[in-house]
Amino acid sequence: MMRTAFLAATAAAALGGAAFAQDTPVDLRFGVWVGATHPLMEGTAEWIDSIHEASGGSISITVYPSQQLGSAADHYDLARDGIADITLVNPGYNAGRFPVISYGELPFRFNAAPAGSRALDQWYRDYAAEEMSDVHFCMAFMHSPGTIHTTRPVTAPADLSGLSVRPANGTLGQYLSSQGATTIQATAAEMRDLLSRGTADGTASPYSSLATWGIADVATHHLDMPMYTANFVYVISPVTWARLSEAQQAVMNEHCSTEWAGRIVEVWAEEDTVERAALEEDGAHVFATPDDSQRAEWLAATDPMIARWRDMVTAAGVDAGAAEAGIQAAIAEHDAGL
Known part of the structure; x- marks a missing residue:
């Protein structure tokens, strides 16, 4: 039985490798508005390398930092319009456009970037398909509380x-x-x-x-x-998503996850801790x-700010009470609250 299971797994792996071998290689343009040496880019480099390896080398990603593809406020639209394949978006740069995810901007909500990112991403997945319907949502995350x-x-x-x-x-x-x-x-x-x-x-x-x-x-x-905290999302152009094979989409879905949302900011969070310690000395x-x-x-x-968020979410046709209960449950699950 063990030998049969081993042979089956080997055959499946071989078929998977064959599928990737038949896929058309893609080199995705990743537009970010931060600089190439920004601490977020170290975690992102690990993410990119993991995608390349998991896809059998069929997915390569080239980063275009420092607003090379457009201004910071335009990065959502760069993905929507297919000018970039993947982009880093700060929803707060488009005030009022993404009311649900703006909960993450409310003062005094989160205690740390990795835990907060996992809570935010896990919760927002229920709303991203509608609020960010122009693109393929990948993941949401945040920086260390400022x-x-x-x-x-x-x-x-x-x-x-x-x-x-x-x-x-x-x-x-x-x-x-x-x-x-x-x-x-x-x-x-x-x-x-x-x-x-x-x-x-x-x-x-x-x-x-x-x-x-x-x-x-x-x-x-x-x-x-x-x-x-400030919210960020990685989004993928719908045109780009459509031209990926099923196997390549599966790899991207594995990397557009709540776990990666927390993992990608770990280096950034560590740098924040180091910088604070240096200032204390x-x-x-x-x-x-x-x-x-x-x-x-x-x-x-903060009470008026929370009330305003509820009003904006309600105006967008979302059940504010359910959304608020959902994010609070995610914060508790990941021990991400103050």
Whole structure:
């Protein structure tokens, strides 16, 4: 029986190899707007290599970083229109277009990137086919929870009054504005100049981005409370998906998974931990930890944001109560909550 099972498995593997051998090789154009050395790209390189190996070499993927194929805000449409085969999308760059997944932008929801990514991806799969119907959804993930980094101390919400802060997305911008901050629309790359000239007082980002964009020496005060995350998705052009063989689609489906959603951000999350530790050792940096009363103030201020999300989701024809219960269950399952 064991010999028969072995021969059957060998035959199946041989047939699988033959199927890949007959597949037309493809080289997929992968458009990303981050740079080639961004920490997300290390996990992505592992993902690409695994796809190439699992497909018997029939699927190759070439990355086009730094907005080579189009602006960051256009990457969803690049996949939709077949200009790119796969793209990195930040749904927050298209405010109001993807209301369901914007739950991941709500302040004070998630505790870590890998666990949060698994929770977000697992939950969003029930909604992606409708909300992102123009493309083939691959997976959703997030960066490590970020906070605000300023040129002066911020511990309680009242400390934001009169400060000019760059938010990471529209959801966080509304939250900061509701607490008295003036929000500045600028890219992360522009923030060093704005902070050093005094045009801005702070920015929202994970700790790793302070190093990526050279901001650490001008934003030396850090709110020691994980405030927000940004959502990202990998999507595939429907034209590209249609021209893949069944065997190649199966490989892509194996790699467009909740497990890979958590795995792909592990290096990025580790870099965030390392960068924070380096700042803690630097005497020039100050970490402000809210007391229980101040923490309660920060959390209470999210209530209007949650209500707004429910309204947007309902307007899109989605059961907001079911969606909210679903994400909360996924967060609990993956131990991803604060």
